[in-house]
Amino acid sequence: MSALVWLKRDLRWRDHAPLATAALHEQALALYIVEPEWLASPGFDPQHLAFALACLAELRATLAARGLPLLVRVGPAVDVLAQLRREYPYRHLLSHEETGEGWSYARDRAVAAWCRAQGVLWTESPQTGVVRRLRDRKGWAARWHARMDAPEVAMPEGFAGARVDTPDGPTLASLGLPPARPLPAAGERAALDLLDGFLAGRGRVYRRALSSPLSAAEGCSRLSPHLAFGTVSMRHVHQATEATIANTPDRTLAHALRGFAGRLRWHCHFMQKLEDEPAIEHRNFARVCDGLREDAFDRERFEAWCEGRTGFPMVDACMRSLRATGWLNFRMRAMLVSFAAYHLWLHWREPGLFLARQFLDYEPGIHWSQMQMQSGTTGINTLRIYSPTKQAMDHDPEGVFIRRWVPEFGTPAYPRPIVDERAALRLARERLYALRATPEARAEADAVQQRHGSRKAGLPPSGARAPRTRRRAEAEASPLQQELFR
Numbered sequence: 255m256s257a258l259v260w261l262k263r264d265l266r267w268r269d270h271a272p273l274a275t276a277a278l279h280e281q282a283l284a285l286y287i288v289e290p291e292w293l294a295s296p297g298f299d300p301q302h303l304a305f306a307l308a309c310l311a312e313l314r315a316t317l318a319a320r321g322l323p324l325l326v327r328v329g330p331a332v333d334v335l336a337q338l339r340r341e342y343p344y345r346h347l348l349s350h351e352e353t354g355e356g357w358s359y360a361r362d363r364a365v366a367a368w369c370r371a372q373g374v375l376w377t378e379s380p381q382t383g384v385v386r387r388l389r390d391r392k393g394w395a396a397r398w399h400a401r402m403d404a405p406e407v408a409m410p411e412g413f414a415g416a417r418v419d420t421p422d423g424p425t426l427a428s429l430g431l432p433p434a435r436p437l438p439a440a441g442e443r444a445a446l447d448l449l450d451g452f453l454a455g456r457g458r459v460y461r462r463a464l465s466s467p468l469s470a471a472e473g474c475s476r477l478s479p480h481l482a483f484g485t486v487s488m489r490h491v492h493q494a495t496e497a498t499i500a501n502t503p504d505r506t507l508a509h510a511l512r513g514f515a516g517r518l519r520w521h522c523h524f525m526q527k528l529e530d531e532p533a534i535e536h537r538n539f540a541r542v543c544d545g546l547r548e549d550a551f552d553r554e555r556f557e558a559w560c561e562g563r564t565g566f567p568m569v570d571a572c573m574r575s576l577r578a579t580g581w582l583n584f585r586m587r588a589m590l591v592s593f594a595a596y597h598l599w600l601h602w603r604e605p606g607l608f609l610a611r612q613f614l615d616y617e618p619g620i621h622w623s624q625m626q627m628q629s630g631t632t633g634i635n636t637l638r639i640y641s642p643t644k645q646a647m648d649h650d651p652e653g654v655f656i657r658r659w660v661p662e663f664g665t666p667a668y669p670r671p672i673v674d675e676r677a678a679l680r681l682a683r684e685r686l687y688a689l690r691a692t693p694e695a696r697a698e699a700d701a702v703q704q705r706h707g708s709r710k711a712g713l714p715p716s717g718a719r720a721p722r723t724r725r726r727a728e729a730e731a732s733p734l735q736q737e738l739f740r
């Protein structure tokens with residue numbers, strides 16, 4: 255039987271089940287499809303494709319050295335698969351599972367229907383801790399560990415590669431796309447180098463460096479684009495981290511890496527939410543929040559936020575830095591969203607799409623869950639309103655980061671604040687706390703908690719006892735939830 259490996263967000267050689275299985279077949283071929291639906295999706299930015307193509311260039315050489323040709327084609331997935339089958343009559347399609355946006359879910363359903371009609375066997379393998387068709391979250395963390403602690407997939411020596419021409423694939427220019435902003439190093443080698451350097455010592459300052467935009471760029475792992483494009487497997491990162499923690503005599507490093515290791519679970523925990531409820535890309539987790547902000551969308555405020563000219567220097571510095579580099583640390587991402595949601599009273603969808611285009615690491619499951627969490631529409635998480643002034647005092651006390659990105663700050667060229675912070679926050683709090691106190695909101699919070707809450711983390715069902723004040727609510731948040739907000 256002939257096999258076709260359909261590469262998606264798994265652009266690596268190591269720990270790759272579909273590639274390993276393909277080697278057992280009479281003939282094999284690998285394919286990456288540049289899908290028009292992706293290019294047209296509102297969260298897409300040319301930097302995403304540029305990164306994928308750079309990863310593919312390296313992978314193509316890796317696979318060619320083992321006798322496996324890799325084709326890169328452009329078109330709707332079903333059309334490309336059907337055309338290729340006329341040139342190379344494969345019977346077995348192999349890929350990893352994907353937890354993506356609605357268009358990719360619809361495409362997977364179309365591919366499944368096409369495979370059934372054509373008599374093609376399609377085998378999808380998991381590659382993260384996300385569990386398909388999960389009934390409930392009970393025991394999820396144990397399943398995550400079972401998968402992540404299992405041995406990595408043994409990779410074959412070589413393949414009986416199909417004899418096909420492998421012309422050069424598309425480029426941004428050939429697809430009519432503008433050039434991408436400067437990118438970090440792409441591909442599997444770069445991912446492994448980043449991980450090795452982080453575990454060998456760079457990660458020592460992780461806990462201290464994580465929160466400030468001045469230190470986080472160096473002190474965090476910076477693995478997120480690699481996890482999003484699959485140039486390294488989550489299992490490999492987890493196992494390498496656990497091995498370092500167990501073996502290093504450096505207790506500071508081990509302690510720092512324990513914090514990092516916990517975040518790897520959060521990656522899959524958030525993706526699981528989108529897997530279980532794909533609609534959260536578009537609509538509120540807590541439906542009682544429907545209508546809260548939809549009709550109040552102020553485009554001028556939104557544009558000022560996007561362009562980094564809100565008159566709040568820490569917000570503007572973060573936004574400008576993100577636009578230039580494609581990355582921002584967790585706390586500053588959360589602050590940007592909190593500012594959009596509470597200070598500017600913007601619904602999360604458009605700011606979320608804008609940020610998706612800026613983040614090279616755009617991962618829909620994490621992204622939409624976090625957008626809603628930081629906007630107060632999950633119904634179960636503590637409302638966390640970040641003060642940009644406090645964030646600047648805590649994480650950029652000398653104003654170094656602000657001066658770097660907002661050089662005109664302190665001159666007449668810098669805009670005045672676009673909102674009155676006190677008045678905006680008073681109104682936002684009143685609206686949200688009033689809503690959360692309703693019996694409907696409490697009942698719904700229970701349902702959201704049952705479906706999406708991390709029971710292993712011991713999160714108290716927030717609907718069971720409605721928090722009366724913000725301080726009390728924060729005190730009630732579980733340690734793991736608080737850890738997430740650090």
Ligand SMILES: Cc1cc2nc3c(=O)[nH]c(=O)nc-3n(C[C@H](O)[C@H](O)[C@H](O)COP(=O)(O)OP(=O)(O)OC[C@H]3O[C@@H](n4cnc5c(N)ncnc54)[C@H](O)[C@@H]3O)c2cc1C
Pocket residue numbers: 474475476477478479481482514517518520521522524582583584585587588591613615616617618620621624625628738
């Ligand atoms: C509004 C908002 C949107 C976000 N969107 C994305 C996104 O699209 N893609 C993305 O990868 N991360 C997203 N995050 C989470 C987090 O900010 C990034 O994962 C992190 O900043 C990436 O840098 P790093 O790889 O150096 O992280 P490290 O701190 O080194 O963490 C290692 C890995 O753990 C995972 N991780 C870390 N923090 C979190 C978290 N809070 N939730 C889930 N997983 C986490 C990521 O896979 C990350 O690469 C978002 C956070 C917020 C507040």
